[in-house]
Amino acid sequence: MTSRPTSFDRVALALALLASACGPEVREGHPHSALLVTLDTTIPEGLSCYGGPDGLTPHLDALAAEGVLYENARTVTPITAPSHASMFTGLYPLRHSVRMNGSMALPADARTLAELARESGFRTAAFVAAVVLMGEFGLDQGFERYDEPHERVTEDDSSRPGGEIVDRAVAWLDELDEGERFFAWVHFFDVHSPYRPTDAHRARAGGDPYLGELAYVDDQVGRLFDALRARGLYDDTMIVVVADHGEALERNREKTHGTLVFDTTLAVPLIVRHVDGWNAGTRSSDVVSVVDVFPTLVEALGLDAPNDIDGESLFRRAVAPERGVYFETYMGHVIYGWSPATGWATRDGKYVHSSAPQFYAIDADPEEQTNLLSERTDAVEVARAAMLELASKRRLEQIGLGANHDDRLSEQIAKLGYAGAGTQGHALPEPLEDVEAPAPITMREAGYELLRAQSEFDRGRAADALPIVRNVLELNPTNHGAQMLYAQCLMFTRRFSQAIREFERADELRGGASIEPLLNIAACYENLRRPTEAIEAYERALANGGPAPALMRLVELLEAAGRADDAAHYRALLPARGGN
Numbered sequence: 001m002t003s004r005p006t007s008f009d010r011v012a013l014a015l016a017l018l019a020s021a022c023g024p025e026v027r028e029g030h031p032h033s034a035l036l037v038t039l040d041t042t043i044p045e046g047l048s049c050y051g052g053p054d055g056l057t058p059h060l061d062a063l064a065a066e067g068v069l070y071e072n073a074r075t076v077t078p079i080t081a082p083s084h085a086s087m088f089t090g091l092y093p094l095r096h097s098v099r100m101n102g103s104m105a106l107p108a109d110a111r112t113l114a115e116l117a118r119e120s121g122f123r124t125a126a127f128v129a130a131v132v133l134m135g136e137f138g139l140d141q142g143f144e145r146y147d148e149p150h151e152r153v154t155e156d157d158s159s160r161p162g163g164e165i166v167d168r169a170v171a172w173l174d175e176l177d178e179g180e181r182f183f184a185w186v187h188f189f190d191v192h193s194p195y196r197p198t199d200a201h202r203a204r205a206g207g208d209p210y211l212g213e214l215a216y217v218d219d220q221v222g223r224l225f226d227a228l229r230a231r232g233l234y235d236d237t238m239i240v241v242v243a244d245h246g247e248a249l250e251r252n253r254e255k256t257h258g259t260l261v262f263d264t265t266l267a268v269p270l271i272v273r274h275v276d277g278w279n280a281g282t283r284s285s286d287v288v289s290v291v292d293v294f295p296t297l298v299e300a301l302g303l304d305a306p307n308d309i310d311g312e313s314l315f316r317r318a319v320a321p322e323r324g325v326y327f328e329t330y331m332g333h334v335i336y337g338w339s340p341a342t343g344w345a346t347r348d349g350k351y352v353h354s355s356a357p358q359f360y361a362i363d364a365d366p367e368e369q370t371n372l373l374s375e376r377t378d379a380v381e382v383a384r385a386a387m388l389e390l391a392s393k394r395r396l397e398q399i400g401l402g403a404n405h406d407d408r409l410s411e412q413i414a415k416l417g418y419a420g421a422g423t424q425g426h427a428l429p430e431p432l433e434d435v436e437a438p439a440p441i442t443m444r445e446a447g448y449e450l451l452r453a454q455s456e457f458d459r460g461r462a463a464d465a466l467p468i469v470r471n472v473l474e475l476n477p478t479n480h481g482a483q484m485l486y487a488q489c490l491m492f493t494r495r496f497s498q499a500i501r502e503f504e505r506a507d508e509l510r511g512g513a514s515i516e517p518l519l520n521i522a523a524c525y526e527n528l529r530r531p532t533e534a535i536e537a538y539e540r541a542l543a544n545g546g547p548a549p550a551l552m553r554l555v556e557l558l559e560a561a562g563r564a565d566d567a568a569h570y571r572a573l574l575p576a577r578g579g580n
Contacts, residue, residue: 026181026302027302029276029316030275030300030301030302031236031237031238031274031275031300031301032181032233032236032237032275033122033181033182033183033184033233033236033237033238034117034182034183034184034237034238034239034240034297034300034301035183035184035185035186035224035228035237035238035239035240036087036183036184036185036186036240036242036293036297037185037186037187037188037221037224037239037240037241037242038084038087038185038186038187038188038241038242038243038244039188039191039217039241039242039243039244039269040080040129040130040187040188040189040190040191040192040243040244040245041189041191041192041193041243041244041245041246041247041256041257042191042214042217042243042246042247042268042269043243043246043247043249043264043267043269044071044073044243044246044267044268044269046191046210046211046214047060047061047064047214047269048060048061049061049064049065049069049271050069050071050269052211052214053205053206053211055204056204056205056211056214056215056218057214057215057218058218058222059218059219059221059222059225060218060221060241060269060271063221063225063239063241063271063273064271064281065280065281066273066277066280066281067239067271067272067273067274067279067280067281068271068272068273068274068278068279068280068282068283068284068314069269069270069271069282069283069284070269070270070271070272070283070284070286070288070314071283071284071285072284072285072286072287072288072347073242073267073268073269073270073288073289073290074263074266074267074268074287074288074289074290074325074327074345075243075244075245075246075265075266075267075268075289075290075327076092076093076289076290076291076325076326076327076328077093077099077245077327077328077329078245078246078257078258078260078261078265078266078329078331079099079100079101079245079257079258079329079331080101080130080132080133080244080245081098081100081101081102081132081133081137081139082096082098082099082100082101083244083245083290084133084139084187084244085098085106085110085138085139086289086290086291086293086294086311087113087242087244087290087291087293087294088106088110088112088113088114088139088141088293088294089106089110089111089112089113089294089309090291090292090293090294090295090298090305090306090309090310090311091110091291091309091310091311091396092291092310092326092328092390093328094326094328094390094391094395094431095310095390095393095394095395095396096110096395096396097395097396097397097398097399098137098138099328099330099398099428100330100331100334101132102132102137104137104398104399105136105137105138105399106137106138106139106141106396107138107396107397107398107399108138108141109396110138110141110396111306112139112141112142113142113183113293113294113297113298113303114126114141114142114143114183114185115141115142116142116298116303116304116305117142117183117301117303118142118143118144118183119142120301120302120303120304121181122181122182122183122301123144123176123180123181123182123183124142124143124144124145124182124183124184125143125144125145125146125147125169125172125182125184125185126139126140126143126145126146126147126184126185126186126187127147127165127168127169127172127184127185127186127187128146128147128148128149128165128185128187129149129159129160129161129162129165129187129188129189129190130149130158130159130160130187130189130192131148131149131158131159132158133148133187134148134149135148143185145172147168147169147172159189159190159192160189161190162188162189162190162216162217162220163220163223165186165187165188165220166186166220166223166224166227169184169186169224169227170223170224170227172184173227173228173231173233174231181301183297183301186224188217188220188221190213190216190217190220191210191213191214191217191247193247193256195209195210195212195213196209196213197209197212197213197215197216198212198216201213201215201216201219210247210249221241225239235275236275237275238272238273238274238275238297238300238301239271239272239273240270240271240272240273240293240296240297241269241270241271242268242269242270242271242290242293243268243269243270244268244290245257245265245266245268246263246264246265246266246267246268247264247265248260248262248264248265249264251264252264252367252368252444253444253445253447253448254444254447254448255448255451256451258329258331258332259329259331259332259335259336259338259440259447260329260332260341260440260441260444260447261327261328261329261341261343261352261440262368263350263362263366263368266327266345268290270288270290272296272314274300274315274316276316278316279316284318285347286314286318286319286323287319287323287324287325287345287346287347288312288314288319288323288325289311289325289326291309291310291311291325292311292312292313292314293311294309294311295309295311295312295313295314295315296311296313296314296315297315298313299313299315300315308393308394310326310390310393321347322346322347323346324344324345324346324382324383324386325344325345325346326342326343326344326386326387326390326431327342327343327344327345328340328341328342328343328431329341329342329440330428332440332443332447333428333429333435333437334428335480335481336443336446336447336450336476336479336480336481336482337437337438337478337479337480337481337509338354338437338438338439338440338443338479339354339355339429339435339436339437339438339439339440340354340428340429340431340433340435341353341354341439341440341441342354342387342431342432343383343387344382344383344384344386344387345362346379346382346383348361348376348379348382349361349362349372349376349379350362350368351379351380351383351384352441353384353387353431353432354435354439354440354441355434355435355436355437355438355439356439356441356442357373357380358371358373358441359371359372359373359375359376359379359380359383360372361376384432387431387432388432390431391430391431391432437478438476438478443475443476443479445475446472446475446476446479446482449468449469449471449472449475450468450469450472450479450481450482450485452468453465453468453469453472453482453485453489454485456468457485457488457489457492462488462489462492462493463489463493465485465489466486466489466490466493469482469485469486469489470486473486478509479509480506480509480510483502483505483506483509484503484506484516484517486502487499487502487503487505487506487517487520488520490502491503491520491523491524494527496524496525496527496528497524497528499520499524500521500524500525503517503518503520503521503524504517504521507521515541515542515546515547518537518538518540518541519537519538519541519546519547519550521537522534522535522537522538522541522550522553525537526557531557531560531561532561534557535554535557535558535561538550538553538554538557539554542554542570542573545573548574551570551571551573551574552574554567554570555567555570555571555574558570
């Protein structure tokens with residue numbers, strides 16, 4: 001699948017390719033090609049080489065024996081799209097501007113790893129498993145082939161299994177001419193919830209469905225490595241395997257990932273295999289981050305890299321002992337109205353800034369149970385100074401998805417557990433800004449129960465979800481995500497008048513004129529057979545365009561009311577939204 005045009009100059013690219021059909025010259029000790037494997041939602045301790053069950057991940061264990069295993073690697077955020085954007089740009093989310101899934105794209109003026117490789121004559125290809133990384137979110141920049149899910153939205157799933165991903169990657173390898181240099185990215189999504197391993201892989205994991213999925217992914221990684229070996233490519237290909245984030249698995253009262261910044265979701269496996277065997281089989285305690293993927297592969301492949309990046313190269317070198325790394329999540333802020341959680345981690349500990357700040361000494365307190373904020377003031381000040389310096393650096397301009405964005409894609413991303421991910425144009429606080437809102441850590445119980453209510457609602461059991469979400473609002477009355485779900489439960493139990501009042505409250509909590517609650521209000525009025533009020537609600541929601549089905553419904557109501565001119569106005573908005 002061919003990607004959309006990228007930001008590099010096509011004429012320069014053509015000249016580069018003409019000058020060297022087989023790519024740039026390989027420097028001594030450097031790899032001929034590179035493979036990046038990203039494992040979605042993978043905890044380090046799931047891998048046998050990180051202390052997981054013996055024999056669960058033999059292929060990844062074998063890679064670790066040939067490379068460097070990083071014991072202290074973290075992601076930049078426990079959210080898929082911004083984490084991958086950091087891998088490909090060397091910038092923290094604050095600077096590359098992608099902060100959430102499904103609501104913003106990586107700007108075209110970003111300088112990505114794939115762009116740099118392709119400009120230097122490398123063949124480039126990506127094989128992504130899930131809709132959350134569709135090309136329209138900007139990560140396709142620089143890839144001559146960006147192989148993504150063909151059907152954006154299906155009823156039951158939003159991703160492709162690892163076996164299909166490997167099949168497609170291997171077929172692409174067969175298309176390469178002998179001697180061509182390449183950079184390939186292969187993304188596995190199987191370990192993301194819901195966990196549905198095969199019986200054999202579940203059995204291999206001792207009945208654990210999450211670990212069963214990881215066992216399956218390891219088998220597919222092994223197939224990919226075997227394909228490289230069979231084609232004589234393995235020995236000369238640098239391989240980096242890393243997760244985009246971890247998974248809470250009910251720890252710290254978090255079901256999955258996204259809203260909290262415990263190391264249960266920030267810590268990731270990272271294995272780097274150098275072609276010359278540098279430090280093969282060693283374990284590094286360096287403080288590293290997924291943001292280091294970009295400079296590591298840029299240096300290894302001999303590419304011209306931008307100087308103004310946040311990551312540090314791990315190519316045959318260690319990082320400074322005093323090094324710190326940034327992390328954040330704005331998911332709870334955007335979806336639930338909580339304060340953001342941002343922070344800085346070093347060997348000395350981990351500072352988390354929110355409306356209830358914390359500092360943890362991770363080595364002594366790996367479960368992050370004891371807040372040492374008042375005792376470690378010097379370390380806190382060092383962390384805050386580093387975060388202020390980061391915030392002062394140049395940033396790429398945040399952009400939305402544009403008029404051609406398919407709203408069904410946002411709906412499918414929401415099904416992955418990123419409810420509300422489609423929020424666009426949300427002004428986000430600065431990393432150290434004091435926000436008068438509940439801190440994520442104090443709202444753990446509310447967040448946990450809200451996901452339980454959402455699960456009941458998604459199963460068609462709105463009546464069962466209703467008392468759960470009502471209790472959530474008692475714990476967290478300003479939670480606009482809970483308020484929306486409460487109103488939806490009322491609507492689906494046909495309490496339309498009460499639902500209207502609750503949707504209005506949800507709109508108020510979101511700052512007013514929010515499309516989603518207003519469209520639901522319109523639907524409630526239609527069910528009450530009050531078309532005049534329904535039209536008014538639709539018009540408030542769709543004044544500047546919106547989902548095509550809602551626009552069409554407004555047109556139909558206006559025509560039925562004899563308001564032909566107004567109907568024509570809204571019908572004219574349909575082409576800009578795709579027309580259907």
